[in-house]
Every structure is written in C-alpha cells, then in structure tokens.
Amino acid sequence: MGINHLYIHVPFCKAICYYCDFCHRIYDEKLADKWLDRLSRETEENCRDQYETIYIGGGTPTSLSDKQLDRLLCMADPFTEKVIEYTIEVNPESLDQHKIGIMKKHGINRISMGLQTADDDLLRIIGRNHSFTDVKEKVNLLKDNGVFNISIDLMYSLPGQSMEMLQDTLNKVLELKVPHISLYSLTIEENSVFGKKGFSNLDEDMEADMYELIEKTLCERGYIHYEVSNYCLEGYESKHNLGYWNYDDFLGISLGASGKIGNNRYTNTRSFEKYINENSIREEDLHLNREEMMFENVMMSFRTIYGLNMNEFNGRYDADFLSEYSKAIKKHRDNLIIEDGQVRVRNMALLHPLLVDFMDCVLADSDK
Numbered sequence: 001m002g003i004n005h006l007y008i009h010v011p012f013c014k015a016i017c018y019y020c021d022f023c024h025r026i027y028d029e030k031l032a033d034k035w036l037d038r039l040s041r042e043t044e045e046n047c048r049d050q051y052e053t054i055y056i057g058g059g060t061p062t063s064l065s066d067k068q069l070d071r072l073l074c075m076a077d078p079f080t081e082k083v084i085e086y087t088i089e090v091n092p093e094s095l096d097q098h099k100i101g102i103m104k105k106h107g108i109n110r111i112s113m114g115l116q117t118a119d120d121d122l123l124r125i126i127g128r129n130h131s132f133t134d135v136k137e138k139v140n141l142l143k144d145n146g147v148f149n150i151s152i153d154l155m156y157s158l159p160g161q162s163m164e165m166l167q168d169t170l171n172k173v174l175e176l177k178v179p180h181i182s183l184y185s186l187t188i189e190e191n192s193v194f195g196k197k198g199f200s201n202l203d204e205d206m207e208a209d210m211y212e213l214i215e216k217t218l219c220e221r222g223y224i225h226y227e228v229s230n231y232c233l234e235g236y237e238s239k240h241n242l243g244y245w246n247y248d249d250f251l252g253i254s255l256g257a258s259g260k261i262g263n264n265r266y267t268n269t270r271s272f273e274k275y276i277n278e279n280s281i282r283e284e285d286l287h288l289n290r291e292e293m294m295f296e297n298v299m300m301s302f303r304t305i306y307g308l309n310m311n312e313f314n315g316r317y318d319a320d321f322l323s324e325y326s327k328a329i330k331k332h333r334d335n336l337i338i339e340d341g342q343v344r345v346r347n348m349a350l351l352h353p354l355l356v357d358f359m360d361c362v363l364a365d366s367d368k
C-alpha cells in the first residue's frame with residue numbers, strides 16, 4: 001500500500017528566533033541552490049506515491065527566493081494528483097503577493113503562519129522580526145487572494161509573559177478570524193539562544209493556568225480543542241497532522257526531516273555538508289519492534305479527541321487492545337471513554353501518567 005503523507009523540510013530562515021533549535025540556517029542563496037539540487041535527487045529516489053497531504057515546513061519556506069520556491073514546488077508537482085490538503089509554513093516578513101501567486105499556482109491550499117504572540121515587545125524579546133500588525137496585514141492579503149484555510153502558531157509560557165498578556169494575544173488572534181490555531185508552551189532547549197543564555201522555563205503551575213485560559217477562551221468562541229496543542233473550527237483539523245496522530249506512514253525528505261515507513265523510523269542528517277556531498281543521508285535509522293510500535297501508536301492517538309480505533313489497531317498489530325493494556329485500562333478507567341470501537345482520553349491534563357502505565361504494560365509484555 002502506498003504512503004499518503006509527504007513532509008518536506010526547508011532548512012533556512014531569515015533570522016534565528018531565540019527559542020528555536022529546529023534544523024535551519026540563515027538563508028544563503030548559493031547554499032539554497034545546492035540544497036535544492038540535492039533535494040531534487042532525493043525526491044527522484046524516494047517519492048513514488050500520489051500523496052493525500054503534503055506539508056512544507058521548516059525553517060521558513062518563504063525565506064527562499066521566488067525562483068527557488070517555484071523550483072521546490074515544481075519538484076513536488078508530480079505527486080499532487082490526489083492531494084486534499086497542501087500546507088506551507090510562512091513567516092509574515094517574507095510573505096508577499098508574488099509568493100502567494102506561486103503557492104496558488106502549485107495548488108497549495110493551506111497556510112500555517114508563525115505569530116507566537118501579539119505583544120510587540122515580547123516578539124522582540126524572543127527574536128522575531130515582525131509585529132502583530134504585519135501578521136494582520138498578511139492574513140488580510142491571503143484572504144484577498146482567496147486563501148482562507150489559515151492556521152496561526154502561538155506560544156505561551158514566554159519569558160515575562162503574564163496571564164493578561166496571554167489573554168490580550170488570544171483576543172487579538174480571535175479578531176483575525178482564522179479557522180485553526182496551534183499553541184505550544186515554550187520549552188527552553190539547550191541549543192537555542194535562550195538555552196545558551198541560561199533562561200529557564202516558567203513555573204509549571206503558571207503554565208497549567210495558561211493552558212486552561214487558552215482552552216476556556218477559544219472553546220467559548222466555537223473552536224474545538226481537537227488535539228493537545230491544536231484548536232480548529234469544525235472541519236478544519238490539520239489532515240496532515242491527523243496522519244501523524246493516527247500513526248500512519250509518512251515520507252519525510254530533506255535535511256533534518258524524519259519519516260516512518262512500516263517499522264522503520266528515520267531522521268535525515270542535520271549537516272549541510274553531509275546532505276549535499278554524501279549519498280547516505282540518514283542520521284538515525286531505527287527498526288521498531290511490535291511492542292514499541294503499538295505504544296507509539298497509542299501515545300500518538302491519545303493526543304486527539306478522536307482517540308484510537310481498536311479495530312484498526314488490532315488489525316495492524318494482530319493484537320487485542322483491551323487485553324494487551326488491561327492493567328492500564330483498569331487503573332485509568334475513569335479517564336478513558338471506550339465506546340463505538342474507539343478509546344478516548346477524557347482529561348488531557350492527565351495524559352502523561354496514563355501513558356506511563358500504558359508503557360509499563362508494553363514493557364512487561366516484551367520482558368516475557
């Protein structure tokens with residue numbers, strides 16, 4: 001059976017945000033040309049299917065020149081016949097009329113825009129080069145060009161962020177009237193600028209209060225909290241990400257990209273030198289056993305309000321979900337909804353301890 005989801009990583013940004021340790025470099029035209037040459041080879045060698053979802057992420061795909069962006073999307077064109085959702089990540093400062101034209105020409109129908117916070121002072125503190133007004137203008141530009149399927153990325157637990165500041169950001173984002181909002185709490189990564197400067201995370205209680213504030217504010221305005229960090233208006237779930245949460249296979253290509261095909265989970269190298277000059281570009285190449293795959297499947301599926309489909313799970317692993325995890329199910333019965341062949345988590349705030357017990361069932365099995 002073919003693969004339905006394709007991820008392409010663009011490893012360039014115009015500037016590096018202080019909290020970020022993704023795989024990227026400051027955009028350089030010549031290096032980007034070489035990267036595209038290598039990506040073209042990787043595409044020819046690995047892309048064999050017609051994908052239902054394609055996601056171009058980064059980095060910042062719009063940091064590429066118009067010509068390079070067009071070249072990248074031309075590479076993906078032969079695999080878009082069946083595409084339902086075709087997303088690209090953009091940053092407000094590098095999105096313009098020309099780039100929107102190029103994206104539309106190649107069938108892109110969903111935009112994910114990084115905002116992080118609507119507080120201009122806080123944007124400067126975290127190293128972003130745009131204001132909230134820039135985001136507002138670019139959202140309007142997209143809508144003027146007929147692109148309405150827009151997702152906005154926000155962060156909370158930012159250094160110095162108060163509950164009032166977060167509430168103000170939520171109110172301003174609601175005014176943008178976009179159908180999808182993602183919210184991630186800041187985790188200070190060692191390799192980010194913040195990590196190197198010795199910043200630490202906000203305290204856990206404050207983070208939990210912020211999580212509740214977000215849920216209350218967005219759900220009151222009609223958004224569905226469909227995944228731990230994601231909200232949408234009805235029908236606007238990210239179909240590509242639902243593939244990850246359903247533990248479907250997906251092909252990831254380019255520098256630093258990950259993929260999962262059957263029991264093989266891999267990550268490509270983050271080194272430009274290795275990516276461009278060597279034939280073998282894998283940094284990590286794991287072959288998971290049945291129990292590991294089963295647990296990863298549970299862990300991903302429990303993140304959404306749709307949960308896990310037991311028939312599909314049992315067929316995938318020749319298993320019986322209810323007996324494999326009977327101990328954990330018994331312990332967390334009050335926090336699980338089991339009906340119509342689905343298993344769902346009632347209270348996502350208690351997801352972590354629940355998963356620890358599900359993992360113990362798997363470990364006990366593999367020890368037998």
Ligand code: SF4
Pocket residue numbers: 012013014015016017020021022024058059060091114
């Ligand atoms: S957050 Fe996005 S734009 Fe900022 S450095 Fe990371 S990948 Fe680049």
